Each structure stands twice: as C-alpha cells, then as structure tokens.
Amino acid sequence: MTYLLALDQGTSSSRSIIFDESGRTVAMSQMELQQNYPKPGWVEHDPMEIWRIQLTTARNALLKAGIAAKEIRAIGITNQRETTVVWNRRTGLPIHNAIVWQDRRAEPTCIQLRERGLAETIRSKTGLLVDAYFSGTKLKWILDNVAGARKLADNGELAFGTVDSWLIWKLTNGAVHATDVSNASRTMLFNVHTNQWDAELMRALDIPAALMPEVKPSSTFYGDIDASLLGHAIPIGGVAGDQQSALFGQACFKAGMVKNTYGTGCFMLMHTGNQFRSSQNGLITTSAAQTTTQTEFALEGSVFVGGAVVQWLRDGLRAIQGSGEVESLAQSVPDSGGVIMVPAFTGLGAPYWQPDARGSITGLTRGSTVAHIARAALESIAYQSAALLQAMSRDAVSAGGASVAELRVDGGACINDLLMQFQADLLGIPVVRPAVTETTALGAAYLAGLSTGVYKNTNELSDMWRSERHFLPTLNPSHAKELMERWEHAVRQTVL
Numbered sequence: 001m002t003y004l005l006a007l008d009q010g011t012s013s014s015r016s017i018i019f020d021e022s023g024r025t026v027a028m029s030q031m032e033l034q035q036n037y038p039k040p041g042w043v044e045h046d047p048m049e050i051w052r053i054q055l056t057t058a059r060n061a062l063l064k065a066g067i068a069a070k071e072i073r074a075i076g077i078t079n080q081r082e083t084t085v086v087w088n089r090r091t092g093l094p095i096h097n098a099i100v101w102q103d104r105r106a107e108p109t110c111i112q113l114r115e116r117g118l119a120e121t122i123r124s125k126t127g128l129l130v131d132a133y134f135s136g137t138k139l140k141w142i143l144d145n146v147a148g149a150r151k152l153a154d155n156g157e158l159a160f161g162t163v164d165s166w167l168i169w170k171l172t173n174g175a176v177h178a179t180d181v182s183n184a185s186r187t188m189l190f191n192v193h194t195n196q197w198d199a200e201l202m203r204a205l206d207i208p209a210a211l212m213p214e215v216k217p218s219s220t221f222y223g224d225i226d227a228s229l230l231g232h233a234i235p236i237g238g239v240a241g242d243q244q245s246a247l248f249g250q251a252c253f254k255a256g257m258v259k260n261t262y263g264t265g266c267f268m269l270m271h272t273g274n275q276f277r278s279s280q281n282g283l284i285t286t287s288a289a290q291t292t293t294q295t296e297f298a299l300e301g302s303v304f305v306g307g308a309v310v311q312w313l314r315d316g317l318r319a320i321q322g323s324g325e326v327e328s329l330a331q332s333v334p335d336s337g338g339v340i341m342v343p344a345f346t347g348l349g350a351p352y353w354q355p356d357a358r359g360s361i362t363g364l365t366r367g368s369t370v371a372h373i374a375r376a377a378l379e380s381i382a383y384q385s386a387a388l389l390q391a392m393s394r395d396a397v398s399a400g401g402a403s404v405a406e407l408r409v410d411g412g413a414c415i416n417d418l419l420m421q422f423q424a425d426l427l428g429i430p431v432v433r434p435a436v437t438e439t440t441a442l443g444a445a446y447l448a449g450l451s452t453g454v455y456k457n458t459n460e461l462s463d464m465w466r467s468e469r470h471f472l473p474t475l476n477p478s479h480a481k482e483l484m485e486r487w488e489h490a491v492r493q494t495v496l
Contacts, residue, residue, distance in 0.1 A: 127285030238447025282351030
C-alpha cells in the first residue's frame with residue numbers, strides 16, 4: 001500500500017492526514033492553534049507553536065495509522081496563505097509573531113501605495129488589489145517596526161516566508177528556503193506572468209531581495225525532511241496555498257469549474273486555465289496550483305469571516321458551548337425571523353473590499369431570540385458566498401464563458417446540511433459535497449503523489465473524484481433575489 005502524508009496548517013488549527021493512493025483517509029490528527037489579538041484589527045500566531053503542533057499532529061497521525069514513516073511515499077504541505085513569518089537564518093527563530101492574513105494593521109501602507117498611483121501596476125502584475133490582506137505590506141510592517149529588523153534584512157540575515165516556507169525550513173532543518181507559485185502569488189510582490197519576484201514591486205515596498213524564498217511549481221521535489229523528525233527522510237513533493245490546494249483536491253482542473261471552501265473564512269475559486277483574466281466585479285486573479293512551469297490562473301473571492309462567526313457565537317457571545325451545537329440551535333426556528341448578521345469583524349473582503357466595515361446585527365424585534373441570531377450567523381456565510389458567486393458568474397459571462405453550473409464545496413462547515421441547502425437556495429444551482437471533504441489536504445497529497453509517480457496525471461485524479469450529496473435549490477428565484485437584496489441593504493449599513 002502507498003501512503004501520502006498531508007500537512008494542513010490552517011488558521012484555526014493544524015492537521016496531519018494520511019491518505020492511501022485511492023484518496024481514502026487512513027488517519028488524522030488535529031490540534032487547535034492559539035489566536036492572539038494584541039489590538040483591535042490585529043491577529044497573530046506564534047510561529048513556534050505552529051511548528052510544534054504541526055510536527056505533533058504528524059507524529060500522532062503515524063501512530064494512529066500504525067505505519068512507519070518509511071512507508072510514506074511523500075509529504076504534501078498546504079497552508080493558510082498571506083500569513084507572514086520572518087525569522088533569523090542563523091538561529092532559526094522568528095523575530096516577531098506571524099501576522100495573520102486577517103490582520104489589518106498594514107492598511108496605512110496600502111493607502112500610501114494607492115496615493116502613489118501604484119494600484120494598477122500591482123493589479124496588472126500580481127492580479128491582486130492593494131489590500132492589507134496580502135503579505136507584502138505585513139512584511140514591510142515587520143521590517144519597519146521590529147527593532148533592528150531592517151538592518152538584519154539588508155545584511156541578508158533574515159528570511160521571509162508564508163507558513164509553507166516556515167514549515168519547509170523547519171522540516172529540512174534550515175536546508176531549504178522555498179515556496180510554491182500559489183503562495184508566492186498572494187504576497188503582492190510576485191509577477192504571476194513570469195513566475196518571479198518583481199523588482200519594481202520589491203522596491204515600492206522597500207523589501208530586500210535576500211529575504212525571499214525560491215519559488216517552485218506546486219508539484220515538484222522540495223527536499224527531504226530531516227530523518228530525526230519522523231524517523232525517516234521523507235521527500236516533500238507538493239506545496240500549495242490552502243485554497244489552490246482545495247481547488248486541486250476538488251479536481252477543478254478545467255476553466256469554468258468552481259469550488260468554495262467553508263473554513264475560518266470562505267474562499268471561492270474559479271479555474272480560468274492559462275488565461276490571466278482581470279475581474280470587473282471585485283474579485284482577484286491568482287495563480288492556481290501548477291504541476292509544471294506553465295502558468296495557470298483562477299479568479300478568487302475571499303470572505304474574511306466564514307466559519308469564524310460560529311467561534312464568535314461560542315467564545316464572544318457565549319450562545320453555544322461547542323461549535324457542533326449551532327446547527328441544532330439554528331434549526332429550532334423556521335427562519336431567522338428577519339434578523340441579518342453581517343460578520344464584518346475585520347472589514348469586508350470580496351466583492352465589497354470595505355476595510356472600515358464593522359459587524360452588525362439588524363432586523364431585531366422583541367421576538368428575536370438567540371436561535372434567530374444563530375440562524376442569521378449561519379446564513380451570513382451563505383449570503384457572503386452567494387455574493388461572490390454572482391460576481392464570478394458576471395465575470396465569466398462577460399469574458400464569453402458560461403454561467404456557473406454547479407458549486408463544489410468543502411471545508412469544515414460544509415458538513416452543515418442547513419447551511420448547504422440555504423446556499424443552494426440562494427444560488428439557484430446545485431451545491432455538490434464530495435465524498436472526501438478534506439479536499440485541502442487531499443490536494444496537497446495529490447500534488448505530492450504526482451511528483452513522486454503515485455499518479456500519472458490529472459485525468460487519473462479527475463476519475464477518482466466522487467460526490468457524496470447534491471443539494472438542489474428549492475426556493476423560488478424571486479424570493480432568493482429578495483433575500484439577497486435585504487443582505488446587500490444590511491451590508492451598506494456596516495461601513496462606518
């Protein structure tokens with residue numbers, strides 16, 4: 001039997017999943033990751049905790065599976081994107097906490113870039129909007145605000161990376177400083193047309209080139225992990241940012257295929273093939289996971305707060321004891337009773353791009369209960385995702401393509417039947433849940449398997465994909481349109 005190990009380092013937790021060559025889950029281990037909020041709008045992780053718990057879950061997964069590390073053909077890595085780590089090359093220690101993708105502290109730098117007239121240059125080279133979401137401005141903040149950092153960077157003593165680079169460095173004991181194209185494309189420093197770091201953009205943000213990792217295809221040999229970590233020197237054969245990895249794991253290899261991942265945030269990607277396509281509807285263009293040096297692209301929309309709204313119900317509002325209770329609480333009422341929640345805790349992402357928006361609950365009456373708020377919280381995930389797909393469909397049609405025929409879904413919240421049915425009702429198209437919902441990790445495993453000969457090509461992977469359930473729309477289209485209009489009205493009230 002051939003096994004592949006996927007390291008899935010997410011925003012809320014780290015997981016390690018062992019798959020067999022048919023894509024079946026053999027064993028999984030997961031540990032929560034501490035979230036740090038030093039100031040309003042700031043979100044940080046401890047890079048050393050990321051490393052410790054990722055390694056622990058890998059060891060635990062091997063123990064659960066009852067197999068030795070030497071039986072693992074290859075390791076694939078997938079990770080929360082944009083989250084920024086800077087460490088000392090000599091000591092291997094981070095010089096600051098990781099600045100998480102949700103963090104908004106770099107917005108002043110973004111304002112300066114816009115005022116300098118660089119927005120269109122950045123968009124044309126990177127496919128991205130100027131926003132604090134992306135890594136480049138976070139990196140600049142660290143260099144400008146950590147004592148001695150800029151001097152060390154100028155001397156070539158520091159290394160920058162998104163979480164994949166940090167894990168690769170630690171797994172190889174500092175022998176490899178690398179990333180893949182999908183993660184590099186999220187930095188606002190990477191030219192997606194040439195697949196190289198862009199000198200003009202690096203100068204614009206005052207980033208020394210010596211900080212940057214080598215960029216490789218998503219499916220290739222990165223290096224062997226240190227044998228002392230798991231007991232055997234396993235090759236790292238695949239790396240991709242979590243959303244591009246999920247697109248790959250969903251077998252969305254052809255232009256026009258769309259997936260949505262329901263995690264801490266929600267991330268919708270449409271594969272656009274080899275064509276770089278700019279959105280006219282508030283989306284961004286990003287590099288898809290690439291198995292060769294040939295460029296591949298996707299349109300993407302990102303919801304900053306998706307499943308995290310359930311965490312807020314648990315930890316902030318204390319409406320539930322555990323996240324698993326939210327569906328039964330929401331189902332205890334027939335609908336939200338007119339309550340609409342817009343969870344703009346850290347601003348609004350695509351297609352709105354309103355960094356100053358803040359969360360709101362509207363439509364409250366004396367009859368409103370915590371169950372109505374819980375239902376509105378769940379529905380907010382579907383509303384935000386529906387706004388993304390509508391924008392994506394408009395882009396597709398304007399480019400001469402067809403409107404989206406179905407939505408493939410994955411991520412932790414996709415197991416919520418109430419949410420998935422409401423999503424289908426709002427969209428008016430089938431929502432398809434796969435047999436394996438851990439598609440982010442599965443994509444990383446597939447990428448590693450391709451580079452090591454476990455799989456011949458993506459056609460073989462397409463044939464392996466299986467659906468578990470189709471959610472068909474049941475709502476009258478005019479009612480769905482009315483609900484979306486109410487949602488958009490609520491969104492307009494969140495901007496301060």
